[in-house]
Amino acid sequence: MSNYDALIARLAEINYLAQAGAVLGWDHQCYMPSGGAQARAESLAVISKIAHEMSVADETKRLLEGAEAEISGVDLDDDRALTLRVVRRNYDKAAKLPTSLVAAISRETAIGHETWVHAREKSDWSLFAPTVERLLDLSRQVADCLGHTGNRYDALLDQYEPGMKTADVARVFGELRPGLVALVKDIAAAPPVSDDILRRDFDEAGQLAFGEKVIRRLGFDFTRGRQDRAVHPFCTSFGRNDVRITTRFDKNWLPMALMGTIHETGHALYEQGFDPKDDATPLSGATSLGFHESQSRLWENIVGRSRAFWNVFYPDLQAQFPGTLDDVDVDTFYRAINRVDPSLIRVEADEVTYCLHIMLRFEMEQAMISGDLAVADVPAAWNEKMRDYLGITPPNDAEGCLQDVHWSGASFGYFPTYAIGTILSAQLFEKAVAEKPAIPVELAAGEFAGLLDWLREKVHRPGQRYQPAELVQRICGEPAQSHSYLKYLNEKFRDVYQIS
């Protein structure tokens, strides 16, 4: 057996082990009784430890070097070369982090999560601040181990969006911000849109049935996936053929389950769409969190909150909840589900204001990592930026700087991927329509296969062959840019709000 084949076999084992860990995580969120928590943490820790040890073992290094020698000289477009590039990158990252640092982060984040929950309950940043201090320090060590050219935030960002620099994000956000602020201002000046009709009584069984019908139509393959209830919606997968999403329900807030389900389905379609020939190889998988989010946002917002979509599905929705929406026409419903309202909580933000929440966090995180912003000063800085960006002031820390779970997991550098994915969703959709002009017509007829096929070919099947910046360039012939997203928002929301 060649070194290359032996390496791939070894990595497949690690991959299947990681899949086992993902099953345990899914069960933890969906079905595990409370008593199981401690043993579950131990099982997950053992799996992580073994997977990490196998990843950085001398044998892995030997096989990787041998495989690199075997294929030296082949074209970089050769799948083997692309595979080894991914493996080398992952190996170097894993090998650069000392086991002691990984263990320290694991310990601190396990405690950190509990501390964050408690601090948020008490709405008191000072209870969480010492943890943040330690996690920032550990994250700076991570950045230094991974390496950077002066800006530690580059190294952190690179963990989630390979190859993307802080300056790239700043450029995109710099283009995006003035347009968003102007649109928010215009919407604020327009007659308000009400979403009261979305707060009527929608029984959970009906919401579940309608959601499943919708995502089946979008292309979610229930023979290779399933949907369950969980406290937090998420998508996880154990290979391309077992992709699971979760949903939560609010009887009196229709969008929570429905739009959440479509969002997670966007993630799931990506996971179900990797190339079968890449199964269990390093090429199977999302190229970045930003690309992942581009798929969820595209299906949730560009498709799922479109007028065409509701022209198709609104009669079904009315039939699903007899008597509930008889007095509401589709235009009123469409406007309600696209209501714009600057609000405190990121995860509840509308399409127009969402990225402003991310910009705030991006700026805060850079200042926290560099040390320019003292941890004790985070609440004041947060609130000032909220006033600046969204014109509102959080009444307390729980609804301000304590709202997100990410910092308790030391995930500094993660937030920007949400906004990158958001702007990518519009850039990709624009390109899809340019290449396949029938797509809007098909969507208006409730046919989603044309769009899905395009995404399968351009985004899903390439898997991890290309880094995100390369993939955007290959698909769109240009780098990630925010013009498409601003154009999409302006066209849509000037219509929704009847701004001339």
Added chain:
Amino acid sequence: MSNYDALIARLAEINYLAQAGAVLGWDHQCYMPSGGAQARAESLAVISKIAHEMSVADETKRLLEGAEAEISGVDLDDDRALTLRVVRRNYDKAAKLPTSLVAAISRETAIGHETWVHAREKSDWSLFAPTVERLLDLSRQVADCLGHTGNRYDALLDQYEPGMKTADVARVFGELRPGLVALVKDIAAAPPVSDDILRRDFDEAGQLAFGEKVIRRLGFDFTRGRQDRAVHPFCTSFGRNDVRITTRFDKNWLPMALMGTIHETGHALYEQGFDPKDDATPLSGATSLGFHESQSRLWENIVGRSRAFWNVFYPDLQAQFPGTLDDVDVDTFYRAINRVDPSLIRVEADEVTYCLHIMLRFEMEQAMISGDLAVADVPAAWNEKMRDYLGITPPNDAEGCLQDVHWSGASFGYFPTYAIGTILSAQLFEKAVAEKPAIPVELAAGEFAGLLDWLREKVHRPGQRYQPAELVQRICGEPAQSHSYLKYLNEKFRDVYQIS
């Protein structure tokens, strides 16, 4: 750290890895979409492989030998000595089996299961026979690797019932058989009992609700376990604090879900009842499959099919299904749920005939392993024994020698544990009542804690400290015997069938 402590830490890791495998198995049965099967098999194979490698690694051997040296001279009742006895036994067994043999069995049983399903569908033993031939050959190799004193079946049986010999089983069955045959004959001569009332309409939601209510009363701790639907009922656990049972429903056959649920709860109470101080150590766990089955049979039959039990629960059952059982008094119901009827299928057998099904298999397996019975002759031999033991002839292989899954998994030697557990259930219950005479009074009042506490102390908390024969002796002051079971059956069923 001492060798002993290092060994225990290492075995805990293997244990947590095995728990992860059990979670994957549970999910496979309960929730996995069909597409996930292949990747799931790979994940399970990797976990098994790593766990096996860790179990027989030089490091494990070194630590075990070091630990044995450290504690040499301590009393055998010392928990460390009892722990090392379990570890040594498991290590020797695992180390004796060559990896190539384990892999061959793994491959053959994976294919074997499909072949068996197909052969059973076609009701054609000859389709399954070549597989059985190979699995018998592999099982003989296993027996020879594990070691025996002339009878290979001893070595196979020992895998499931440590320390028990073929001759022990034969002795117990020899005592049991004439009594069973006599009772079956007397019942056949008595006026028949009908179970038609159990075939009325019982909606699934009502069955689920009633079953959960019952097992909660019995002591199943839902904070440390849960119940789900599955094609086959089973109990699995991921440590003492996450024990899961499954149930299947037949709208027109009440006992399937209800008595199955109580049966699995018996297994679950054992798993939830191990000593907390033994968590993740080799002492936590069932001492044998026979003891496991004694717990399920005790709760299902001795408790759950007793007159006292139904005097308590029957009004609740009637209320759960309004109008369905209004015309049926508790005595009629009690007799129906204890109907005796020699039948073809083991898993549907009543308390009186059940062990006859096992004796048949025990005798068949010995002859198959020794080679005295050719694989091609299995159907004829099976049918002859069915006529001899139960007075009925299977009309086809599907309802005869193809009915059980066990041989497709090379589980020769497993069946006897069902009968050993059955007779133990009566022996243990008799001893419990002798030591705590209040138990029958408590059961008649619907109080189960007294019985459960006794089982916790005598059976559950000892875990794997004692081999099954030692544990029976410690608890009952005598070896396993069938008199108690025969006495229980005669008293109960001569009353049910009003035989003077």
